[in-house]
Amino acid sequence: MSLPQIDHTHQASTTSWVESSNGHSDFPVQNLPFGVFSRAGGAAQLGVAIGDYILDLAGAARAQLLPGVNASRLMGSNLNTLMAFAPEQRLTLRHTVFDLLTDEQHRAATMPHLMPAEACELHLPAAIGDYTDFYVGIHHANNVGALFRPDNPLLPNYKYVPIGYHGRASSIRPSGIPVRRPNGQRKMPEQDAPLFGPATRLDYEVELGVWIGRGNTLGEPIAIGDAGRHIAGFCLLNDWSARDFQAWEYQPLGPFLAKNFQSTISPWVISPEALAPFRIAQPARPQGDPAPLPYLLDATDQTVGALAITLSARISTAKMRDEGRAPHRLSESAASNMYWTAAQIVTHHASNGCDLNPGDLLGTGTISAPSVDGYGSLLEISNGGKTPIALPSGETRTFLEDGDEILLTATAQAEGFISIGFGECRAIVVPAS
Ligand code: MN
Numbered sequence: 001m002s003l004p005q006i007d008h009t010h011q012a013s014t015t016s017w018v019e020s021s022n023g024h025s026d027f028p029v030q031n032l033p034f035g036v037f038s039r040a041g042g043a044a045q046l047g048v049a050i051g052d053y054i055l056d057l058a059g060a061a062r063a064q065l066l067p068g069v070n071a072s073r074l075m076g077s078n079l080n081t082l083m084a085f086a087p088e089q090r091l092t093l094r095h096t097v098f099d100l101l102t103d104e105q106h107r108a109a110t111m112p113h114l115m116p117a118e119a120c121e122l123h124l125p126a127a128i129g130d131y132t133d134f135y136v137g138i139h140h141a142n143n144v145g146a147l148f149r150p151d152n153p154l155l156p157n158y159k160y161v162p163i164g165y166h167g168r169a170s171s172i173r174p175s176g177i178p179v180r181r182p183n184g185q186r187k188m189p190e191q192d193a194p195l196f197g198p199a200t201r202l203d204y205e206v207e208l209g210v211w212i213g214r215g216n217t218l219g220e221p222i223a224i225g226d227a228g229r230h231i232a233g234f235c236l237l238n239d240w241s242a243r244d245f246q247a248w249e250y251q252p253l254g255p256f257l258a259k260n261f262q263s264t265i266s267p268w269v270i271s272p273e274a275l276a277p278f279r280i281a282q283p284a285r286p287q288g289d290p291a292p293l294p295y296l297l298d299a300t301d302q303t304v305g306a307l308a309i310t311l312s313a314r315i316s317t318a319k320m321r322d323e324g325r326a327p328h329r330l331s332e333s334a335a336s337n338m339y340w341t342a343a344q345i346v347t348h349h350a351s352n353g354c355d356l357n358p359g360d361l362l363g364t365g366t367i368s369a370p371s372v373d374g375y376g377s378l379l380e381i382s383n384g385g386k387t388p389i390a391l392p393s394g395e396t397r398t399f400l401e402d403g404d405e406i407l408l409t410a411t412a413q414a415e416g417f418i419s420i421g422f423g424e425c426r427a428i429v430v431p432a433s
Contacts, residue, residue, distance in 0.1 A: 003228050003304060004087065004276040009098045012418050016101045018114065021051030025411070026421030029101050032094055033268035033423070034079055034233070037120040044077040044123050048097055049268055049423065052117050055097065059113040065106065066096045079125045079269060083213045083232035084358040087272070090213075090232075094273050122267035124174050125235075126211065126359035131172060132349060133207070133239060133259070133363035134164040138339040140205075140366035143380040159289050162296075162340040162348045164365075167239075168260035172361065174267040175425045179240050181402060181432040182261035186244035198432035199242035201385060202400040205366040206313050206376035206408055208335060209237040209265055210342045212360035219353040224298040227343035228305075230356065233269035234342075236311070236408045236425035237363045240264065243379055243399065265361070266408070266425035274420055278412040279304040282341050295351055296344045305341035310334050311367055311410045313376065318403030320393045327407055328391050333369040333376055335410075402431045 015022045016029035027049040037047045047054040061071035145153030187194035213232030246258035314327035366376040375381045388396035408425040
């Protein structure tokens with residue numbers, strides 16, 4: 001497996017002439033994530049986040065500031081074309097943008113193409129053809145399984161098959177778009193018959209999203225050693241879930257309306273090249289676990305296929321905002337709690353010949369840590385709704401109430417390198433219609 005290498009764009013000592021990027025918690029010049037933005041009333045266009053600004057890629061290309069990059073491929077209103085780049089082409093673009101933003105001699109010519117981020121609206125980065133959600137967070141799978149099957153939380157397939165289900169692409173929204181409490185069918189154990197109405201057990205899930213880059217032809221699988229070349233980047237994903245609907249509808253075919261009313265993603269695409277310094281070994285499987293089947297096993301992927309990313313979830317209730325309180329942290333976890341790597345879920349998805357396309361999105365599943373301060377959903381934190389959590393405002397929660405806002409953030413960290421962030425993945429719950 002060939003993966004992006006650490007190069008001059010990762011040097012901790014390098015700064016940008018865009019001063020706000022130096023020391024920026026999310027978007028220093030070592031990050032350079034791709035996204036889609038618009039200015040008031042304007043058309044959606046491609047951009048790169050740098051500190052408190054967004055570089056207008058098309059504008060920079062038209063002004064001949066991106067030599068060696070085919071400008072016509074940067075003119076669209078989504079990243080699908082760019083996502084289809086070979087990794088080498090994406091690397092060239094990264095190097096060119098890095099040079100533009102670090103070399104003082106480009107400052108004057110580039111300034112007109114820098115937009116203040118606060119004056120811009122961010123959009124979905126891609127036209128998402130298909131969305132699949134996996135279940136690779138093993139502690140989440142254990143916790144949720146234990147709620148339903150205390151003696152046998154993990155089903156026998158879990159350690160052989162990266163479990164997933166086909167989600168719904170149409171209802172994915174970028175950070176900032178409110179999520180409406182869904183109506184649906186639920187039947188609590190004490191009830192004789194189901195009811196239809198607003199969800200009473202609305203929850204969030206902390207996940208990473210994996211953007212598919214180059215696709216594969218129908219019928220032609222992706223070898224595990226090539227999977228990295230089909231990944232265009234990563235984002236945060238909140239897989240909003242109505243647990244009451246889910247419990248009633250999930251058998252025998254899995255999640256359906258409990259999950260597809262909305263999913264929220266962070267709008268910036270963190271490239272595999274930006275993440276090169278943050279690759280770590282996939283944690284060894286516990287003693288007695290089976291090795292991955294050969295089609296999912298690659299020595300390089302096992303050595304550097306995991307990512308040193310911490311993920312946080314915070315809540316802010318209407319009362320907390322009224323009282324001027326900061327959001328309250330619900331959990332902090334690490335991407336190393338994934339039982340399968342990003343490459344393994346890509347390869348597994350295509351292993352039957354299913355074709356993946358540029359702009360497809362794969363969710364990892366909820367990434368919980370082993371202890372309660374790292375649980376990535378209220379279902380786990382409240383132990384199935386049995387143990388309310390206390391908030392600084394004096395309020396308690398088992399599940400989400402109208403007016404609650406969930407904010408997900410993530411940071412990639414490694415000794416000797418500048419940390420990079422994912423930006424925000426936030427949405428506020430509004431009442432059911
Ligand atoms: Mn999920």
